[in-house]
Amino acid sequence: MKFFVDAMLGNIAKKLRLFGYDTEYYSDIDDSELIRKSKNEQRIIISKDKQLVDQGAKNGIISVYISEDKEIEQFLEIINKIDLKLDEISGENARCPKCNSTTSQIDKSKIKNDIPQGVLDFNEKFWKCNDCNQIYWEGTHIKNLQNFVKKVNSQS
Ligand SMILES: [Zn+2]
Structure with missing residues (x-):
């Protein structure tokens, strides 16, 4: 499972990386580029932008809309939408929260x-x-x- 997280959700991107998920995150990327990359790389889109989520869904990309502001509630929204496993946390699996490398x-x-x-x-x-x-x-x-x-x- 790989992700593309929108610019407003940097905290989510960092946590997903620590969980070991390959997560792209840019503070500056336009929607069409984000959609194109997500489709090519089979990434799930996580965003607070309803339009972007709708556009992602139209392009056949699994897209999760985040309406909450608190981190825990945001993760619950993700878990409710996709089968995200959060039980195995270890430094062995973690990716760098800064740059997404192993x-x-x-x-x-x-x-x-x-x-x-x-x-x-x-x-x-x-x-x-x-x-x-x-x-x-x-x-x-x-x-x-x-x-x-x-x-x-x-x-x-
Ligand atoms: Zn790094």
Whole structure:
């Protein structure tokens, strides 16, 4: 399952990437280009723009309209429309929230000069983006996401 998320929903795009879903997101792209790319790459469109969602549907693209403003409710709208699995969260699957590339686990000893000591002390697992080199760790990214999923699941 791959996604194209519209410019107003950057928070959703980042979370989908952390869940491991290939998610395109541009702050500046016109609707026809977004539709064309989504169709070519078989991406599901997620948008707050009703017109764009209708246009996507007309082009045979699965398109999810987001009417809510809160993140949890927005995810519930997505889950209600498509069979999105949010139960397996791990750094192994996560994509870089900044650039959508895959990440690889990296040995703690290799990054000890790049990461604050407090973070090194409290985390064992680290991942590095294969493209932009951003470093991630379980404490912030994965645990926040697990808490988020618990909230979503308790309301669905
Ligand atoms: Zn990256």
